[in-house]
Amino acid sequence: MNFSSDNAYGADPRVLAALAEANEGAASPYGDDPWTEKLREAMNRLFEREVATYPIVTGTAANALALATLCPQHGAILCHAEAHIAADECGAPEFFTHGAKLVPLEGEGAKLTPDTIEQALKRFKKGFVQHAQPAVISLAQTTERGTVYTPDEIAAIAAIARQHDLKLHMDGARFANALAHLGCSASQATWRAGIAALSFGSTKNGALGAEAVVFFDPDDARDFEYRRKKGGHLISKMRFVSAQMLALLQDGHWLTIASRANGLAKRAAQELKAIPGVEIAHPVEANAVFARFPDAMLVRLRRAGMHFHDWSPSEDGKTLVRLMFSFATPDADLEQFLSIARG
Amino acid sequence: MNFSSDNAYGADPRVLAALAEANEGAASPYGDDPWTEKLREAMNRLFEREVATYPIVTGTAANALALATLCPQHGAILCHAEAHIAADECGAPEFFTHGAKLVPLEGEGAKLTPDTIEQALKRFKKGFVQHAQPAVISLAQTTERGTVYTPDEIAAIAAIARQHDLKLHMDGARFANALAHLGCSASQATWRAGIAALSFGSTKNGALGAEAVVFFDPDDARDFEYRRKKGGHLISKMRFVSAQMLALLQDGHWLTIASRANGLAKRAAQELKAIPGVEIAHPVEANAVFARFPDAMLVRLRRAGMHFHDWSPSEDGKTLVRLMFSFATPDADLEQFLSIARG
């Protein structure tokens, strides 16, 4: 039973069906195909404006290429210290930006606040060539702790960004889960709140491997297509990437299955809260539960074949653990987890 | 009817079936799954030794990451002036190597010869820091003109490489077509002839998107896994990439379908040769035909809906054209092409 990551599960059946359907005859490679064209239109509709949509295969590439497009070589990118771009991409953003500086900030629930950002900006003198020049703020939505920024929280950060002439990037590896939680429109959660570029994740939400970089102002996308090619990220048979995302977007299926994953997490949190010794560490707003478990309970769970990640070393007999729920996690797995936890 | 590229066609049915089969339950991401393990074993068997196999999604990434692993920042990479790495990857090798120098060389049929290489090496003074230091020779197999290096030809180049302490890389985007032509073993076509690293392509041969970088001496692979991650090329649900290649390798299916493509090209060449005004430009050894057509004939062909690429501007009323045949090109398409060409 696997609660270790939402990429431990495979693909949604609709995604596989879409691949088979897309496998008809010849089509121009490199994105000049009908599926990619339809994806662009679907994204325009979803975001209620003309956006620039670029399919890509990994989340790290989506983030790194988006950041490199928004941030000059001498720029700085502000993000949470636990952000995927800072902690889990082996320096991909530094590589693709040619050495821009990531500025790791603290914040409860892995969230940035206007205050932390303003404090951090004071360290950088504008136009002073010795200092990397702040150029981008990157928010993870959901965050690495499974919390979600509200449109108002984003807008408050965007106000600072505008004031200091920074662009706002959103790492939306779990954008579906965030939107399913917020219940607002995709545009409200992004550009209407001030986001300039979104790494729109589908892999963790039922695709085999499909992401898109979305620039809400196509002018911001400038050299993106060259960067994508030069980074080796231009997919030749792109129809198969676009078809995956199209299948998920159709009839809001992406949100339906993300809601299911969120629902599992919520249910898990409610039940776990009631188990003596277990403490929920952060508001459970999407598909992750962060909780402190007694170490003995963790031994029991692992012995029973439960897979999940420790998030920090054991302290006072308890360990902070992350449980991740995906679109495909069986209900029965959660029940069994809870039953063993209860002891 | 599409003869423009072998990536204009989709996936082999076995590949799609394999994806569906691989979509069972949870599996560890990032290559720690049974499919990727099986692929590694299959590659070991295919090459008759323990090799280091790294699945990846694009051919440009496979080449650039392999080259960056073999070539230091201050190195030089010798290749044909028409090589994909030199002419069609927007400088990806320069980017991933952090500025190594590609040295474009001439050669009939897009092939390098020992002589051209030795002449080129004279330009670089060993240990002289002003000069980029030759570190790698990269051969395309098949070449960009559809010709194929024999094991003996490779071995002759490898002898120079050894003498000058260079590594040999093979861009095998069409390795299947080359091997199907040569009829020798995979090991004879690679490491036994002196190849250190192979970009093993499957995308052009029936996969949706699947390549592998293979290092024949695992020691040469040193930092490859970090580079792959830092380049955004570590696929999270890697089982779906590995499963594609496994399906193709099974029962030699990859060579069977590559042979079919080669056969179409061969037949095309034989028939075209007989048409007055058409000249075959290079030996047809794999799945490409390079031929000079009278411009009027080209107009007729295009009007009839035939797609293909001009390879150089028209000269004296004739244009050099590339016809590409894939595992999925219908026989009927070739017949119709020939019939229109005959006029």
Place this chain on the structure above:
Amino acid sequence: MNFSSDNAYGADPRVLAALAEANEGAASPYGDDPWTEKLREAMNRLFEREVATYPIVTGTAANALALATLCPQHGAILCHAEAHIAADECGAPEFFTHGAKLVPLEGEGAKLTPDTIEQALKRFKKGFVQHAQPAVISLAQTTERGTVYTPDEIAAIAAIARQHDLKLHMDGARFANALAHLGCSASQATWRAGIAALSFGSTKNGALGAEAVVFFDPDDARDFEYRRKKGGHLISKMRFVSAQMLALLQDGHWLTIASRANGLAKRAAQELKAIPGVEIAHPVEANAVFARFPDAMLVRLRRAGMHFHDWSPSEDGKTLVRLMFSFATPDADLEQFLSIARG
């Protein structure tokens, strides 16, 4: 009167005299000259072992090239958050390492401690490709707050470095001032304590522009010469850089003039301490004084033409200020500063 930086002053007279002397006849460029050879020998003697010495013109280049030589692309470099390499080089280390990650750590007096380092190392999982791999610890000697690591403090950090297979780099932009304070040998302050590479600064200590990167184990220097050239840092008329350093090393002149600068700082601190309202913020061990001044006093000092840097924004009517003393700061300037401070 200038207390803003130790590079506000020009060159020591011996340095200018040495340039004139070095201007005789023809000499091989790029370091193949007698002055550079003599500098190498002088460094071997100074450090009591054979070292690899590379003259260079800026401190930022010395640091960035040394770090790039020690740290792979996928590595991480631990340093103090206020370290010059982290805060004042516009991301040069990230650029030259091709995107290695700088890990900024806290510490009193801008010093790292074994404890902070060990805590930080826990965040990185060895061999986990998502994590940049810690490869280097960089210490500034003197630190950015004018404090000095003792050989024992360095050795304690070196013990951790060894244990985790990290290399120790020293940013010695003010190595002369540190050594003048410590009174130990150059070898005790560096390799005997565990330092692998030193950015040996002379510019702030009387040169026009002269630094050297010193690797204590020449094997660590591997590709340095290519990196230096590729970075545009190979000086053609290198004799003029080497001659500057030779002139300073002769008869210990570098330490004599560094001591003078240190002495000014010490005297300043003693006198300032006695002025009501002024607080010395850090131990004054080299040529910098960090002190909190009443804001009114600062206004008075600046009106009188005193130049110096605020180090942080005013708080409760006081501001932390840095006073920098150089080999050439006139005694009279300090007297006048003190007299105006006293009011």
Place this chain on the structure above:
Amino acid sequence: MNFSSDNAYGADPRVLAALAEANEGAASPYGDDPWTEKLREAMNRLFEREVATYPIVTGTAANALALATLCPQHGAILCHAEAHIAADECGAPEFFTHGAKLVPLEGEGAKLTPDTIEQALKRFKKGFVQHAQPAVISLAQTTERGTVYTPDEIAAIAAIARQHDLKLHMDGARFANALAHLGCSASQATWRAGIAALSFGSTKNGALGAEAVVFFDPDDARDFEYRRKKGGHLISKMRFVSAQMLALLQDGHWLTIASRANGLAKRAAQELKAIPGVEIAHPVEANAVFARFPDAMLVRLRRAGMHFHDWSPSEDGKTLVRLMFSFATPDADLEQFLSIARG
């Protein structure tokens, strides 16, 4: 006796005197000093317009930083195959541009012609992301073979550049020698003919180490200052670099001494032409003589202590040799060279 390079000689006496004069009191570092301000004004006057002038220490850095400012990561830079940027900078332009592609072209006397450039441009399809996009043409003035582009020749190339939206860069490591030969104004030789950026060399013309990057349209300089810092090329005591160039510019001294060097070369060529067996290979327009010498004569010359570079391997008993004359080459050395050559 040294004819190997024009950087084998030291500094002009005026340069050393200027350093002593500049060594007065304190001055703001990093270019915010009166000498650098005066240099900017001197450059404005010299070029008869407001230009952006950035002092720097090496020619490789000047070229690489200028090119990186003008050329995007996905760009291509056209230059002669023998150009210093292509053949002798260990890939510095590739590194600083983050992997732009250098396109080496052939041409008599190491000169590019409009025709060669137009032919080369045909290989690159505009907007096709697989192709690096031509962005810059770089001309060496003087060329590596000691020839000089006339303003008309530059203007003809500039016309193509404009038509294809490319910028023109001039590697002026020996700009003084070129201008001394042309006898026109500095503006006629540069921006009036269409040059956008100039690497203005002084090191080979009497400085210890001083170059400047000059952008004729300051808008083109955009991020240059950040790149210079990030590349480790921002000199702290910049007054000493600026003072060197100022001393040379004063009263046209730079052209006077460059003329002397040119004169030596011209005289050498005239005399050598008369010696049986010696053939002058290229028009001698600046301070270099390229000539084919009988190998026996070369042995004699080297035995007599003459230093110079072979330019290509011996063929039919003769070797192409480069003789370089500097502002400081003694007349007597040339006389002795000729006398030994005459046998």
